[in-house]
Amino acid sequence: MGSRFLYWPGCTTSYLLPELSERMGGLLGRLGIDFKLLSGKERCCGYPLVLLGDYESFSSLAVDVVDLISAEEPEAVITNCPGCYRCFTEFYPRFLGRNSFKVMHSTRLIYDAIKDGKLRFRNSAKLRITYHDPCDLGRHSGIYDVPRNILTSIPGVELVEMERSRESARCCGGGGLLRLSISQLSTQIAVTRIKDDIAPLNVDAIVTACPTCLKNLRDGVSISKLIYDTKDFNVLDIVELVDMLIE
Amino acid sequence: MSSWFESYKEEITRELENEVLRVALERFSKTYWNARNSALRRLPYYNYYRKRAREIKAWSIEHLGELLKMVKENVESLGGSFYLARNADAAVEYISKVCDGRNARLVVKSKSMVTEEISLNEALIKKGIEVVETDLGEWIIQLRNEKPSHIIYPAIHLTTEEIAHTFSKALGSNVPADALKLVRIARERLRQKFVDADVGISGANVIAADTGTVFVIENEGNARFSTNAPSVHICVSGIEKVVPTVEDALLISRVITPNATGQLMPVYISLITGPSRTADIELKLTLGVHGPKEYHMVLVDNGRSKMMKDSDFKEASYCIRCGACLSECPVYREIGGIIWSYKYMGGIGAIWTAFTHGLEKAAPIAFTCAVCGRCKAVCPMEINIPEMILKLRERLLKAGLTPQQLINISNNIRNLNNPFGIIREVEKA
Structure with a gap:
């Protein structure tokens, strides 16, 4: 009790990318943000149940999650997962009939900190990057500009747009549970994203803002390198990039 | 329930390893993207057109009963016949009877997805009628005994080289992989068929009630x-x-075209209002001059009324069949539409299939969608396909058609608090 914010990493970050949640925690700490984690009490947000059409299980899980979060009385829930973000902001109100808590995606928090002058970057970066719009953040939640504003605020970082970006962005292949259900197809979509959309840009790194995209694009990079001899692109979550380049 | 999904996944793997498909879809995806974008840049009123088109479709679906009545009255007053087919069988039976009545031996067809939906060709061929598809793409897949892989581009899963191979086999001579030469062959081979045919069957892109x-x-x-x-x-x-x-229909045609093929206008829009006629001799109305003497309009319901009455899926009936959602879909880009369909392919195809052919046929199509929303962003009618996919998955779950592998995800969430089935030691607080 008492912490203003609750950091909700979500299952993908928490179970498959623990280093990302550590980065995120570190960044929050450096920003002087008073936050806490649910740690062992953490649940799935239920988004996979929505994607399965299992609305019955989802509704009952959502009630539990709202209780769990409300008990902490946070000013806002911060998550770096666009799936959780969409689920909390779109499906919770739809199924529960009310807004239960305030949710912020990590990109909003970071951008606000930049605007408030709380985040300063080293001047030493020299990085040519592209940004991959996660479906759940972009098309499904309408957040296209905030991550781009962060990237263009970092000195020495050059943002190169893909031809297929924003609402035209090709999915990384990890959406709709495909990564878990038809993984070969899922990875192949990532390979095409790398080979067709990213490789021609000659960038050093691919930045995204979603743990599922991160995992799928990383798989895509290694396979595309193997088959098409494309570059061994570094795939970074925007949280990682920011944390790396912070003053 | 898992067995069908496992074998379906094996089919997906085979398609991912299909070299011809991979090359064909890579070429298609780039060409289509450029063509559509450049067309839309040259259509300053596109957004007005498509918003108006949506209003027209929404109104039409609400008033379909009276519109169908108008169509029937008009077609009949022109000397044509109108038949409202409740289902596929009724449509096939009616069309077969018309062919029988004329002792038809040769039928030429222009592109029609509805005739695919009702399996018309198979039924006519069974009766001993020669059925010739005359759209180049349809003719190619007919030669290969395949089904269309795209509603606009039926043979888009094939490369020029592969089509040349097909033609070489059909003609028994060596045909070069040259689009111009392939088109010439189709022209030569099909020309006489049009003249000899007893019956011509077409689809319709839009129909004006008035x-x-x-x-x-x-x-x-x-x-x-x-x-x-x-x-x-x-x-x-x-x-x-x-x-x-008629004006509404023209407007919708103008929305279909750039999305279908990246053209501002198609080469031809044929407006057909009844059988051909003349009154040149003493103003005596005579049907059948150079064009058809007999004209039938067969409109198929086959699950559509049910879709229109279903608030979750009604908007799927706004679909103008431009195919933009397929052409831009990242899943379609990898596996195409042969395995990702029963008759209708892709995300919107899953919805259509659920109503025209039932939930079981729709299940594999629905569970292959990435729910990424690219289709919704590109759809001129703003049909919320990803949302409908989720609602369809809900019905599939209730019907026991969800693959076990996906049920396991749900079980993992319930039992282990994560979708991956990872067992984690609970940290002591």
């Missing part, structure tokens, strides 16, 4: 021949194609 006019959009000229040369024309389409006026 005059009973059918709009047939095409580039090749085969639909003009098919609907004009034989003495009988049967137009087969879905009931959802009807809009109030």
Whole structure:
């Protein structure tokens, strides 16, 4: 009790990318943000149940999650997962009939900190990057500009747009549970994203803002390198990039 | 329930390893993207057109009963026949009877997805009728005994080289992989068929109720021949194609075209209003001059009314069949539409299939969607396909058609608090 914010990493970050949640925690700490984690009490947000059409299980899980979060009385829930973000902001109100808590995606928090002058970057970066719009953040939640504003605020970082970006962005292949259900197809979509959309840009790194995209694009990079001899692109979550380049 | 999903996944793997498909879809995806974007840049009123098109479709679906009545009255007053087919069997039976009545031995067809939906060709061929598809893409897949892989580009899963191979086999001579030469062959081989055919069957892109006019959009000229040369024309389409006026139908045609092919206007839009006629001799009305003497319009319901009455899926009936959602879909880009379909392919195809052919046929299509929303972003009618996919998955779950592998995800969430099935030691607080 008492912490203003609750950091909700979500299952993908928490179970498959623990280093990302550590980065995120570190960044929050450096920003002087008073936050806490649910740690062992953490649940799935239920988004996979929505994607399965299992609305019955989802509704009952959502009630539990709202209780769990409300008990902490946070000013806002911060998550770096666009799936959780969409689920909390779109499906919770739809199924529960009310807004239960305030949710912020990590990109909003970071951008606000930049605007408030709380985040300063080293001047030493020299990085040519592209940004991959996660479906759940972009098309499904309408957040296209905030991550781009962060990237263009970092000195020495050059943002190169893909031809297929924003609402035209090709999915990384990890959406709709495909990564878990038809993984070969899922990875192949990532390979095409790398080979067709990213490789021609000659960038050093691919930045995204979603743990599922991160995992799928990383798989895509290694396979595309193997088959098409494309570059061994570094795939970074925007949280990682920011944390790396912070003053 | 898992077995079908496992074998379906094996089919996906085979398609991912299909070299011809991979090359064909890579070429298609780039060409289409450029063509559509450049067309839209040259259509300053596109957004007005498509928003108006949505209003027209929404209104038409609400008033479909009266619009269908108007179409029937108009077609009949023109000397044509109108038949509302409740289901696929009724449509096939009616069309078969018309063919029987004329002792038809040769039928030429222009492109029609509804005739695919009702499996018309198979039924006519069974009766000993020669059925020739005259749209180039349809003719190619007919030669290969395949089904269309895209509603606009039926043979888009094939490369020029592969089509040359198919032609070489069919003709028994070596045909070079040259699009121009392949087109010439189709022209030579099909020309006489139009003349000899007893019946021409076409689809319809839009139908205007106020005059009973059918709009047939095409580039090749085969639909003009098919609907004009034989003495009988049967137009087969879905009931959802009807809009109030000729102007509405033209506007919808203008929305279909850039999204379908990246053109500002198609080469041909045929407006067909009844059988051909003359009154040149003493103003005596005589049917059947150079065009068909006999004209039938067959509109198929086959699950459509049910879809329109279902608030979750009603908007799927706004679909104008431009195919933009397929052409831009990242899943389609990898596996195409042969395995990702029963008759209708992709995300919107899953919804259509659920109503035209039932939930079981729709299940594999629905569970292959990435729910990424690219289709919704590109759809001129703003149909919320990803949302409908989720609602369809809900019905599939209730019908026991969800693959076990996906049920396991749900179980993992319930039992282990994560979708991956990872067992984690609970940290002591």
